[in-house]
Amino acid sequence: MDDHRLLERACRGDEDAFTRLFGEHQRSIHRYATRMCGADAGDDVVQDTFLAVLRQPGRYDPARGSVASYLFGIARHVILKRLAARYGTAMTDGLDVDPPAGGETPLETMARAQDVDSVRAAVDALPVAYREAIVLCDLEEQDYATAAAIMKCPIGTVRSRLHRARALLGARLICKHL
Amino acid sequence: MQTPMNDPLAGALRSLADDPADRGASPAVEARLIAEVRAIARSRRITHIKSYSYAATLVILVALPVWQLMTREPRVAATEELTTEFFPLRYGHVPISNGHLVRMEVPESAMESFGLPPAAGGATTVMADVLVGEDGVARAVRFVVNPREETQR
Numbered sequence: 631m632d633d634h635r636l637l638e639r640a641c642r643g644d645e646d647a648f649t650r651l652f653g654e655h656q657r658s659i660h661r662y663a664t665r666m667c668g669a670d671a672g673d674d675v676v677q678d679t680f681l682a683v684l685r686q687p688g689r690y691d692p693a694r695g696s697v698a699s700y701l702f703g704i705a706r707h708v709i710l711k712r713l714a715a716r717y718g719t720a721m722t723d724g725l726d727v728d729p730p731a732g733g734e735t736p737l738e739t740m741a742r743a744q745d746v747d748s749v750r751a752a753v754d755a756l757p758v759a760y761r762e763a764i765v766l767c768d769l770e771e772q773d774y775a776t777a778a779a780i781m782k783c784p785i786g787t788v789r790s791r792l793h794r795a796r797a798l799l800g801a802r803l804i805c806k807h808l
Numbered sequence: 809m810q811t812p813m814n815d816p817l818a819g820a821l822r823s824l825a826d827d828p829a830d831r832g833a834s835p836a837v838e839a840r841l842i843a844e845v846r847a848i849a850r851s852r853r854i855t856h857i858k859s860y861s862y863a864a865t866l867v868i869l870v871a872l873p874v875w876q877l878m879t880r881e882p883r884v885a886a887t888e889e890l891t892t893e894f895f896p897l898r899y900g901h902v903p904i905s906n907g908h909l910v911r912m913e914v915p916e917s918a919m920e921s922f923g924l925p926p927a928a929g930g931a932t933t934v935m936a937d938v939l940v941g942e943d944g945v946a947r948a949v950r951f952v953v954n955p956r957e958e959t960q961r
Binding site for chain 2: 644659672684800
């Protein structure tokens, strides 16, 4: 049974369908939430996302993307509300940050910086919009079109944010290991 | 097509994506959501039961009168009993007080004795009302041509 059918059945109270849909997607939503808002946000975002799905049935349009992108879209809305409430952070805050120039290339630095905590800290330190591009495209492996649909922006914007995010990420890891 | 990353960065992000410490939402979240799904199912069941009840009531309200109309037995108004006039008997001239009618079955030939035609259908007996006085003496008789039936189909 495909995700669309599972979603429809779950919204009609089919527990088995919901369990399968939840099992399929909750982890990626949880990761997205924790990368964007911190470890304590994962459960809340997952719960709010799936509650919204259950309480507003019939809003998913297959023509506009996959069920996964629909769920990410809802999760993103929840995440942005949390970020705004917590920090007053706008999505585009910090986008003008330039990666510092350094003698060591990111490639060389990353070779020494394969430790998960360092990478997580570096990702967490990225501006929200860049972090989101990294999380969706590199960590959750969504394609550009899906990421653009989730982020509600053109594909070109996703590309440019991702490019700058990777550069910033590399720069931050260089600084961390100097 | 995705923009390629340099391999070390890709490896670092891959290690983060595959972080085994991230096991997803806690069981409490799933339990909370399952409870929500069950509430939806319960609500839908109640809605269905209500819908079926309304539908059943509607069907009954429509079908019952139709069924009653279709199955109602045609009723024929009870026919009036036809009788002959009273014919005086031997002591018909004797004054009477507090007389009463006694219905009895008499031979069909009794009608002929009063100049009446024989009963239809070749019956051997006919019903007759005999006027009996307080003194027990019969004064007159009349014959019932078509005895009343309670209900005819």
